[in-house]
Amino acid sequence: MLSGVRLGYKIYDNCGTMDILRAALSLVSGLKEEVVDDGCIDTETVPSDYYQSKALAKLVRHFGWTWVGAVAVDNEYGLNGIVAFIQAAEEYGNITGLQWIGSDAWITDSSLTDSKGHTILLGSLGFTVTKADIPGLEEYLRQLHPSQFPNSQFVKDFWEEVFDCSLNETVNTQRQPCNGFESLQTIQSQFTDVSELRFTKNVYKSVFAVAHALDIMTKCNDNKEAFSNRSCFDPKNIQTWQVPVSVCSKKCLPGTYKVLQKGKPTCCHDCMPCPAGEITNLTESLQCLKCPPEYWSNNKRDACIPKPVEFLAYNEILGKVLAICSLLGIFLTMITTLIFFTYKETPLVRANNSELSFLLLFSLTLCFLCSLTFMGRPTEWSCKLRHTAFGITFVL
Numbered sequence: 001m002l003s004g005v006r007l008g009y010k011i012y013d014n015c016g017t018m019d020i021l022r023a024a025l026s027l028v029s030g031l032k033e034e035v036v037d038d039g040c041i042d043t044e045t046v047p048s049d050y051y052q053s054k055a056l057a058k059l060v061r062h063f064g065w066t067w068v069g070a071v072a073v074d075n076e077y078g079l080n081g082i083v084a085f086i087q088a089a090e091e092y093g094n095i096t097g098l099q100w101i102g103s104d105a106w107i108t109d110s111s112l113t114d115s116k117g118h119t120i121l122l123g124s125l126g127f128t129v130t131k132a133d134i135p136g137l138e139e140y141l142r143q144l145h146p147s148q149f150p151n152s153q154f155v156k157d158f159w160e161e162v163f164d165c166s167l168n169e170t171v172n173t174q175r176q177p178c179n180g181f182e183s184l185q186t187i188q189s190q191f192t193d194v195s196e197l198r199f200t201k202n203v204y205k206s207v208f209a210v211a212h213a214l215d216i217m218t219k220c221n222d223n224k225e226a227f228s229n230r231s232c233f234d235p236k237n238i239q240t241w242q243v244p245v246s247v248c249s250k251k252c253l254p255g256t257y258k259v260l261q262k263g264k265p266t267c268c269h270d271c272m273p274c275p276a277g278e279i280t281n282l283t284e285s286l287q288c289l290k291c292p293p294e295y296w297s298n299n300k301r302d303a304c305i306p307k308p309v310e311f312l313a314y315n316e317i318l319g320k321v322l323a324i325c326s327l328l329g330i331f332l333t334m335i336t337t338l339i340f341f342t343y344k345e346t347p348l349v350r351a352n353n354s355e356l357s358f359l360l361l362f363s364l365t366l367c368f369l370c371s372l373t374f375m376g377r378p379t380e381w382s383c384k385l386r387h388t389a390f391g392i393t394f395v396l
Contacts, residue, residue: 059101107124159182167180258271291304326368327368340354
């Protein structure tokens with residue numbers, strides 16, 4: 001079947017763990033964890049949960065319940081399902097007592113019956129897919145052995161999880177080592193239990209239904225018809241259909257943000273540049289981000305750069321002039337102080353209140369020194385000292 005035909009596919013399971021995704025990638029490409037970037041379709045192989053929500057609402061109407069509490073998990077599956085259920089229940093206009101109504105996601109979960117407080121779930125009703133038996137699957141699983149698939153990470157993880165051991169002395173593990181010759185014949189675990197493979201069988205059949213349909217299409221000839229008008233599929237004349245791009249606004253590049261246009265659809269917007277001191281480093285940004293206090297936005301408004309430090313240096317002309325004037329003032333003040341100290345006992349100095357004169361001369365010296373703190377590269381102490389010293393000395 002489908003000899004010489006290559007099919008591409010992607011596997012998703014948002015309810016599972018990363019181990020499931022890794023195993024799926026291993027199945028897709030063997031030893032290489034990659035998926036070929038070919039065209040594909042995203043049609044599900046299981047029914048939509050919308051119909052399950054409608055069925056739950058019909059069940060509520062059938063029993064005549066008028067009070068219903070809806071509980072859902074906080075993800076896309078739960079939120080969409082609960083919205084559909086509430087809408088359907090409101091349409092039927094009914095909904096006494098306490099009765100659990102469950103979806104297939106948890107109504108068949110055996111772990112709930114083993115949990116504490118499971119008695120509150122007695123009498124629960126729910127909808128799920130009919131049980132399906134896959135002949136030979138359990139026997140096949142119990143005959144698995146790591147030596148059959150030495151390069152399969154899926155089998156390795158399966159073996160280590162079932163026997164709670166480590167194959168090939170895996171690093172960073174607290175499990176006991178195992179040799180791979182253990183037997184699965186008497187093991188009872190969730191991996192060997194095939195009694196609840198409800199969706200698995202349907203997915204299995206749906207995939208093979210598609211495969212058989214493709215096989216019929218590729219082998220179609222004049223004696224067999226693939227379509228209702230007795231025509232065949234021409235695999236050599238395949239046209240790739242693509243939806244044309246239709247937009248009313250260009251993408252907003254980094255440095256700009258989107259502003260919706262009034263009276264137009266939400267996809268229509270204008271790109272406005274970020275104000276000074278704010279940036280956006282992503283396309284299609286809704287708002288700009290402020291730069292930290294020590295940074296400033298660049299000209300493109302797509303990155304924050306350190307603010308340039310501007311100060312009066314001693315080697316500049318103005319810095320040299322001010323420094324010389326300050327030192328000259330200090331020198332003249334010191335000379336005056338020395339003269340006053342030498343002739344402090346004279347009537348002229350004593351008449352001018354020598355103590356107050358010395359205090360004023362000392363304050364004047366500090367004023368000249370204070371001007372030097374405003375020159376040179378600023379530091380934490382110079383910034384604190386310049387304002388404090390300036391205020392105290394000039395008050396004196």
